[in-house]
Structure formats: structure tokens, C-alpha cells
Amino acid sequence: MYGGGARRRASPTYLSRFIPSDIRHRSTIMPGDWPRMPGPPAASTDGATAGCKALKPQMGFLARHSRYYFPAQNYKRGPKSQTHEAVDTFQPKTPHSSTAAVRAPQQASSTKQRRTATGSGGRPAYGTAAGGGGSGPTPARPPQLPMLRQLVRSGKLADARSLFDAMPHRDEVAYATLLVGYAAAADFPGAMALFYRLRASSPPHAAADPFVLSPVFKACASAAADAGILRRAAALHAFAVRSSSVSSVFVSTALADAYAKAGRLELALQVFDEMPCKNVVSWTTLVASLARAGRRHDALRRFAEMRTSGVACDSHAYAAALTACVDAGLLPRGREVHALCAKLGLDATPYVANTLATLYARFGDVDRALATVSRMSSRDVAACTTLIASYVQTGRAEEAIEAFVRMLHDESSNSASPNEYTFSAVIAACANIERVYLGEQIHAQAARRGLSHARSVANSLVKLYARCGHLSAATDVFRESIIKDVVSWSAIISGYAQEGYAEEAFAMFSEMRHHSSCPRPNEFTLASLLSVCASAAAMDTGRQLHALAVSAGLEHHAMIRSALIDMYGKSGSMSDADVVFSNRTNDDVISWTAMIVGQAEHGHSKGALELFEEMCRVGLKPDHVTFIGVLTACSHAGEVDLGLRYLNAMSKTYGVEPSKEHYGCVVDLLGRAGRVHEAEELIGRISADERDGVVWTSLLRACAARGAEETGKRAAKRVMEAEPWGSGAHVAMANLYASKGQWREAAQERHLMKRKGVVKGAGWSSVEVGGEDRGIGVFVSGDRTNPQDNAIISMLDLMYYGAGTVCHIPDQLDLGSEVELTVN
Known part of the structure; x- marks a missing residue:
């Protein structure tokens, strides 16, 4: 009993009475094996105090005799009962208490002994040079500790480790400081090795200190998720439970974050729900983890619970909620959160302002995004990166590049130096407008700063070179990448697929699937491979990819559904395309467009036009790709007047401005009908920006089919001006002359090709x-x-x-x- 006398030690055998029988004999207690704690604490202005008060009437037998579940760090002993009953009264300590794992109650005389066995700050002090527990006077804090902290803060982990190893005396504060450095460097093996060294050379309670365990869990969270890391995390979790450190808000928050980043969100939620006290960091970690896992509505629901629980939200919490709004596409909800931030004066803080800029830029409101960034209290690298990314997301690549150039110009006068995400955004801008020469210069800048091998920069470089047709450079960057994720593999596979290298694309995909560290393919990977199958009409291979998409749970993704419809349509199996199309959602414009284009290219022009009318009846707005399919259907069906009506109605009725692809379809439509002169007049009426090689090539093909020599010559001249090294115009003119029996002119055209060094691409099948x-x-x-x-x-x-x-x-x-x- 508590009132006096010897306290019974809570041995593992004694505590096994409270562990379920089916797991009692396990060597390691896994998460979820122990009984659940009482429900969440009541609302209060002080989250920690409210949680502790909510536990007061529920502190039972385990609270008095076990160190497993209810720690003593948030409580101090109340007055002893006069009847010596087995009842204790607990009062909360001040919320500034830094000690997270205090031993179970002992005799009154042990309090004085504990005071003499601790150093400054209430932490245990150790007498041996290696940090072990020895007898004798309590030594002071190591004099090298300030220098160690400074080295860790500056990121010089190797120098910090050398200083640590040279220290004659190391206490748990020195270990915790170095562990923070390992966590910041995402060095989980190094953190674990140091943690094991602490356990071997120090008293048992040293490793259980929350300030020691927290950075270990943070290092675990930053490591790559695999089975080995999860086993280590579970073992650390069991150690934290046995030592009662799991109830520390610092330890539990780091543990929940580690489970969430390892993909075990259900365990993270369990750890969070069993926390006796939750602070703003705990709630923010949960909201951010849910948003990162794709459960955006759950993240916003937890954010609302956080506000009603009485915990004061900070800028990080609001930024996490805004991130969930961005990913979920909830602009009205994001505006509500913005209003709350503005009321508290947090909308000018860097975290909130950057997320708000991303929110508005994602929905095309670049002006408001720029205004948000301009109101920031301090313009840092994150603000500049957000500004550049906003330009890229809204299709303003030129302005993104100009903002990057200004950032480099002003780099000497402020601290906003571009980081890897800045380079990734501006390289993406170069890729969008296919400016490979600018991308190469930015690549050199990134290499000069040692950022070219960063994961985001390498992925953007692969996309840039692949989109611009420089596959050898893309492959070199890909092979030199230190870490290859699914984005890296998808980028290089997509590059080979776009250039028509089917064998190389599938060879890279096979290598990806056999790569040990690469995750499963995503929707971009499979969509690229399905496009290869569509071009080659390889339906059997496409069916295997369809099965792979089903096993990965991606068959309902709009991009995959569109690629499957395209693949089955071009392979001649419209019945399979109809089956995929029937599983669409009502608002899936991409699937409707893919089906219309498939019907048109397969010769089912009437079905494509009927499908377009049905799409408009259900309230869906067609896009520019939809009208390419509609105009192609009109061309194949010979519906000249209907095609012209659709062209005129694009901007007036549907709000879609015609592009060069649409004009090319109409020129082909008029050329098939023999109205070559009308097609030439149509080209003369469109703007100079739209009159490129695509439109003139369509007219040239129509002239070659109809034998319109004079018009064909004018069209061929325009094509050669737009594409001087292309062989299409020469071949078309040679065919035109041959169709009219003018063999000498045809031979002269081919001789002109050889003299200019123009080579026709080799045929392939x-x-x-x-x-x-x-x-x-x-x-x-x-x-x-x-x-x-x-x-x-x-x-x-x-x-x-x-x-x-x-x-x-x-x-x-x-x-x-x-x-x-x-x-x-």
C-alpha cells in the first residue's frame, strides 16, 4: 500500500496480468496489444491541463501499481488519505514541466536521494567518462555542450560527432543533442547506433528520457519506409511503453509521425487517440499526416476537432489545414481558413502565406496568390519558390523564368537563395515551353550549387530532356540519380513512350518492377505504357497492364480509364472500350473525350457525334481535346457544314478558343471534300501564331490527294519555312508530281532533299x-x-x-x- 513501507516493484511478471493472454508470451509487445486508454480529454484552454484533469477520476489500480500506462510526469502527489485507503489524489504540474518520465511513487526519503542524484535542470547525471552510472559526486554539465549544440544547429554533424567522441564526460543531454542532429540529417542508422550506445553505457532511465526518444523517432520518420524500419519502430514503441515514456507528448507525437510517414496511418491514429495529453504539435502532426495520406476530409474534420478542443492553433496548424484544402480542391473551405488566419494576423507568416499562394494559384487566381506573397512579413526562399510554382501551375512559364532570374540577381542582397524546389519549379517551366537551352543553363546552375542530384531536381531534369526529345541526356540524368522514386521511373518511361521507343519503354518498366527500392507503378507510369500499346495496337500487352491497374487499385483513375479506352479503341475492340467507359463517373470529362476520339478515329463518326451531344446534355463542358475528336468525326463522315458550325461555336457557345490543331482538322475536312481553295482561305483568316507547320501540312496533304499543284506548291513552301529539316513537304510534293505523271519533277524533288541533307525517317513496324x-x-x-x-x-x-x-x-x-x- 502507498501510505508507507516498502513499495512493491512492478515487475514484468506482475504486469503481465494486465496484458491479453494471446500476446502475453511475445518477446516484443506490438502496437495495439495494450489496453486502450480513456477517451480524449475534455475541452479546455490549456490542452495539457485539460487532459490530465480528465484522467483524474479514471486513475485506477494500474495508475498506482504500473509504469506501463499512466506516467507520473504530469502529476504531483496530493495529500495522503487519512484512512490509508488505496486512493491517491493527483494534481497537475505546471505545463512547463520538461521531465517526461518520472519514476513511480516511492518512500518519502527517496525524494531527497533523487535530488542528490540529479544534475541541473532535474536530469540524471552520470559519473563515468563514457556516460555510465557511477558513484561519487555529481559532475557538472560537460563544458563542450554549447559547442556541440552549435555544431548540430549549423548542420556540421561529422564535426559534432568528433567532438562528442572526444568528450571526457557525456550525459543524456549530450546524447539527446547529437540525436537531434541525426534526426535532422535523416540518418536513422546513425541515430539507432547512438541510442544503443546510450542504453549500454548509461542507467536504464537515461534512454527512456523523452528528449532522447523523440529525436530517435524523428529519425525513423525521415527514413525510407520498409519492413526493417517498421520493425525497428515497433521495437522502439514497445520500449517506450515499458518505460512509460510513450505518454510523453513529445514521444507520442514523434511516434505517430513515424508511423504515418511509414504508411501505417492506422497505427498513427491509434497512438494519437491514446495520448493522455495533446498539444498543438500533436494535432498539427495528425492533420498533416492525414492530408499527406490523401484523407483530406478527415484532416479537415480533425482540424475542426482541434479548434473545439481548446488548443490554440498556430501558423503550422493553419498551414496543414490549408494544404488539405489545396489537395482536396476545396477552394471555399480554404477561403474560410484564410479568414480565420486573417482574424488572428497569421496570414502574413511564411508558412500560411506560402500555402495560401499555392491554394489560389491552383485554382488559377494568380493575382490573389501574388498579393498574398507580397503581404508576407519576410520574403524568404519559400515565398519566391511559391511564386515561381504559381506561375508554372497557371501556364505562365515565361514569367516564372523571369522571377527566377530576378531571384538570382537579388541573391546577394537578401537570404533568398534558390533551393532544390526552386530549381525544380523553374526547370518544369522550361519543360512546359520546351526551352531546352534554358534548361541546360539552369541545370549548370544547379550543378554548381550541388543540387543537381537532389530528387526533385533530377526528376524535373528527366522530364525536361525527355519532353524535348533529348532522351540520351534524360537517361544520363536518370542513371546518375542517387535516389529513384516512382516519379523518376515514370518520367523516363513517359519520355521513351512519347518518342515512340516501345521496346525501351517496356524494358525500363521491367527494370523498374525488378528494382528493390522502387514502389509500385502509379497512374502516370501505366498511362504512358498504355499509350505505347495504343500506338502499336498491342491489345494483349494492354490487357496485362489493365490487370496490373486493377490489382493496384488504379482502374477508376480518370487518366487510366482514358488510356484504356484509347488503347482498346485503337486496337479495334470498341466493345472493351465501352465496358471501361460504362464504369466512368458522371463528371469524368476525360473518359467522355477519350470515347469520342476513339469512336471518331475508329470510323464511327455518327456514334462520336451522338456521344458529344449526350455529353452536353448531361451538363459536362467539353474541352479542346473533345473538339479535336468532334472535328475528326466530321471529317471522316464528310459533314463539312456541321464541322464548320462546331468550329464557329467553340468560342461563342463553349468558351474554348480554337487552336492550330482544330484548324488543322477543319482544313483536312475541307480538303477531303475537295474544297482546297476554301481551306487556303480559312488559313488566311486565322492569326499568324496559329499558322504553323501543322495547318499547312494538312493543306499540303489535301493538295497531294486532289492533285492541286499550285496550291500545293504554296503550302509546301510554308511547311519548309516552318520545318526546314523536315522531310514531309518534300515527300508530299514528290507524291503529288508522281500522281500527275511528272516523274522528272518528282526526281528533282528527291534530289533536292539529298542536297539539303534532309533524310526521311526509316519505316518501322x-x-x-x-x-x-x-x-x-x-x-x-x-x-x-x-x-x-x-x-x-x-x-x-x-x-x-x-x-x-x-x-x-x-x-x-x-x-x-x-x-x-x-x-x-
Whole structure:
């Protein structure tokens, strides 16, 4: 009993009575195995005090005899009962108490002994040089401690470790200081090694100090999530429970953050719900973790609970709530949070202002985003990065590059030096406008600052070079990347897919799936590969990717659904495309557009136009890609007047400004109908910016098909001006001359190609390959590297000479055009 006499020690055997029988004999207690604590604390202006008061009537037998569940750090002993009953009265200590794990109540005489065994600040002091517990007088704090803290704060972890190893006396404060450095450097193995060293060389209660355990859990949170890290985290969790340190708000918050960042959000929620006292950091960590895991509405609900619980929200809490609004696309809710921040005067703080700028920029309100950044109390690198990213997200790439140049120019006069996220944003701007020469200069700037190998910078560089067609440079950056995540793999696979390198794209995908540290493919990876299958009409391979998307839970994603419809449509299986389309959501414009384009390209023009009318009836707004499919359907169906009506109604009725692709479709529509002169007049009426090689090429093809020589010459001249090294105009003119029997002019056109050094791309074809090396095989004209080259040539000769018995093969085969076979 408590009143006096010897206290019974709470041994593990004694405490096993309170552990469920099915886990009693485990060597390590796993999270979720212990009984749940009482419910959340009542509302109060002081979260810690309110939580402790809420526990007062519920402190039972375990509170008096066990160190597992209810710690003593937030309580001080009340007056002893006169009847010596087994009842204790607990009163909260001041909220500034820094000691998180105090021993269970002992005899009154032990209080004096504990005071003599502790150093300044109430922390235990150790007498040996290695930090171990020895007898003798209590030494003072190590004189090297201030220097150690300074080295850790400046990020010089190697120098800090050298100083630590040279210290003749190390207490738990020195260990905690160095552990903070390891946590900041995301060095979990180093933090664990130091923690084990502390446990081996110090008294047992030293490792249980919350200021020691918290940075260890923070280092765990910053490490890559895998099974080994989770096992270490669970073992540390069990140690914190056995030592009662888990009830410290610092330890529990770091533990919840570690579980959340490792992908075990359910364990993070359990740790949070079992915390006896919650402060603003705990709530903010929970809200940010839910938002990061994609549970944005749950994050906002917890944020509302935080405000009603009486905890005073700070700028970090409001920034976490605003991040959830950004990711969930909740602009009205974000404005409400903005109003709360403005009422408290927090809208000018860097964290809140940067998130507000991101919120408004995401919804296209760049002016308000810029105004938010301009009201910041101090313009730091985060503000400049947010400004550049806002320009990029709203399609204002030129202004983003100009803002980056101004940032470099003003770098000497302020502390806003570009970091890896700044370089990532401006490189993305270069990629959007395909300015590879600017991207190369920014790449050199990043390399000069040692940031070119940062994950975000490397991913942006891969996207830049791949989008601009520099696949060799993209591959070099990818191979040199130290850490490759799913974004890195998706970027390089997408680059190969866009350039038509089907074999390389699937080879990279196979390497990705066998890579030990790479996560599962995301929607961007699978959509890129499905586009390759669509181009090659490789339906069997596309079905395997469809199954992979289903197993990964991505089949309902709009991007995947659109890619599947496109793949099945171009492979000739419109029934499978209809099945995928039937599983759409009502507001999925992308799937409607993909189905319209698929119907149009597959020759089902009437079905495509009916689908467009149905899309408008259900209230969906078509975009520019939708009208490409509609105009293509009109072109294939010969509906000239209907196509012209849709072109005129794009801006007036639907609010979509026609682009060069739309004008190209209409020019093709008029050319198919033989109205070549009207097509030329239409090109003359559009703006100079829209009159590029795409529009003139459409007119040139129509002239070649209709034999309009004079108009074709004018169109070919415009195409050659826009694309001087392209072979399309020369080949089209050679075909036009050949179709009219002007063989000498056709030969002159081909001689002009050779003199200018213009080379027509080699023809190629693809075929699905079965067996162990299942995938897409590509055959290029003139390639003799295939090991089965002789067998292939023999089969082609057999097919060629066999075809002569059933069809007519023209004599002229060297004109650069496709050979038309006339069946007898």
C-alpha cells in the first residue's frame, strides 16, 4: 500500500496480468496489444491541463501499481488519505514541466536521494567518462555542450560527432543533442547506433528520457519506409511503453509521425487517440499526416476537432489545414481558413502565406496568390519558390523564368537563395515551353550549387530532356540519380513512350518492377505504357497492364480509364472500350473525350457525334481535346457544314478558343471534300501564331490527294519555312508530281532533299512477342541485327512474290509514299 513501507516493484511478471493472454508470451509487445486508454480529454484552454484533469477520476489500480500506462510526469502527489485507503489524489504540474518520465511513487526519503542524484535542470547525471552510472559526486554539465549544440544547429554533424567522441564526460543531454542532429540529417542508422550506445553505457532511465526518444523517432520518420524500419519502430514503441515514456507528448507525437510517414496511418491514429495529453504539435502532426495520406476530409474534420478542443492553433496548424484544402480542391473551405488566419494576423507568416499562394494559384487566381506573397512579413526562399510554382501551375512559364532570374540577381542582397524546389519549379517551366537551352543553363546552375542530384531536381531534369526529345541526356540524368522514386521511373518511361521507343519503354518498366527500392507503378507510369500499346495496337500487352491497374487499385483513375479506352479503341475492340467507359463517373470529362476520339478515329463518326451531344446534355463542358475528336468525326463522315458550325461555336457557345490543331482538322475536312481553295482561305483568316507547320501540312496533304499543284506548291513552301529539316513537304510534293505523271519533277524533288541533307525517317513496324520475353518487338527498315534476319527475309520474299498472283504491284516503289495494292 502507498501510505508507507516498502513499495512493491512492478515487475514484468506482475504486469503481465494486465496484458491479453494471446500476446502475453511475445518477446516484443506490438502496437495495439495494450489496453486502450480513456477517451480524449475534455475541452479546455490549456490542452495539457485539460487532459490530465480528465484522467483524474479514471486513475485506477494500474495508475498506482504500473509504469506501463499512466506516467507520473504530469502529476504531483496530493495529500495522503487519512484512512490509508488505496486512493491517491493527483494534481497537475505546471505545463512547463520538461521531465517526461518520472519514476513511480516511492518512500518519502527517496525524494531527497533523487535530488542528490540529479544534475541541473532535474536530469540524471552520470559519473563515468563514457556516460555510465557511477558513484561519487555529481559532475557538472560537460563544458563542450554549447559547442556541440552549435555544431548540430549549423548542420556540421561529422564535426559534432568528433567532438562528442572526444568528450571526457557525456550525459543524456549530450546524447539527446547529437540525436537531434541525426534526426535532422535523416540518418536513422546513425541515430539507432547512438541510442544503443546510450542504453549500454548509461542507467536504464537515461534512454527512456523523452528528449532522447523523440529525436530517435524523428529519425525513423525521415527514413525510407520498409519492413526493417517498421520493425525497428515497433521495437522502439514497445520500449517506450515499458518505460512509460510513450505518454510523453513529445514521444507520442514523434511516434505517430513515424508511423504515418511509414504508411501505417492506422497505427498513427491509434497512438494519437491514446495520448493522455495533446498539444498543438500533436494535432498539427495528425492533420498533416492525414492530408499527406490523401484523407483530406478527415484532416479537415480533425482540424475542426482541434479548434473545439481548446488548443490554440498556430501558423503550422493553419498551414496543414490549408494544404488539405489545396489537395482536396476545396477552394471555399480554404477561403474560410484564410479568414480565420486573417482574424488572428497569421496570414502574413511564411508558412500560411506560402500555402495560401499555392491554394489560389491552383485554382488559377494568380493575382490573389501574388498579393498574398507580397503581404508576407519576410520574403524568404519559400515565398519566391511559391511564386515561381504559381506561375508554372497557371501556364505562365515565361514569367516564372523571369522571377527566377530576378531571384538570382537579388541573391546577394537578401537570404533568398534558390533551393532544390526552386530549381525544380523553374526547370518544369522550361519543360512546359520546351526551352531546352534554358534548361541546360539552369541545370549548370544547379550543378554548381550541388543540387543537381537532389530528387526533385533530377526528376524535373528527366522530364525536361525527355519532353524535348533529348532522351540520351534524360537517361544520363536518370542513371546518375542517387535516389529513384516512382516519379523518376515514370518520367523516363513517359519520355521513351512519347518518342515512340516501345521496346525501351517496356524494358525500363521491367527494370523498374525488378528494382528493390522502387514502389509500385502509379497512374502516370501505366498511362504512358498504355499509350505505347495504343500506338502499336498491342491489345494483349494492354490487357496485362489493365490487370496490373486493377490489382493496384488504379482502374477508376480518370487518366487510366482514358488510356484504356484509347488503347482498346485503337486496337479495334470498341466493345472493351465501352465496358471501361460504362464504369466512368458522371463528371469524368476525360473518359467522355477519350470515347469520342476513339469512336471518331475508329470510323464511327455518327456514334462520336451522338456521344458529344449526350455529353452536353448531361451538363459536362467539353474541352479542346473533345473538339479535336468532334472535328475528326466530321471529317471522316464528310459533314463539312456541321464541322464548320462546331468550329464557329467553340468560342461563342463553349468558351474554348480554337487552336492550330482544330484548324488543322477543319482544313483536312475541307480538303477531303475537295474544297482546297476554301481551306487556303480559312488559313488566311486565322492569326499568324496559329499558322504553323501543322495547318499547312494538312493543306499540303489535301493538295497531294486532289492533285492541286499550285496550291500545293504554296503550302509546301510554308511547311519548309516552318520545318526546314523536315522531310514531309518534300515527300508530299514528290507524291503529288508522281500522281500527275511528272516523274522528272518528282526526281528533282528527291534530289533536292539529298542536297539539303534532309533524310526521311526509316519505316518501322511493331508486333507483339510472346514467350518469356513477352512485349512489343519493333522492326526498322534496313536493320540487319536481328538474329533471325535470314528467316524473316525469306518469309518476306515468299509473301512478296505470292502477292503478285492475286494483286497488282506498281513499278514505281521509290517515291517515299505508302504502296497501294490494287486487288484483282
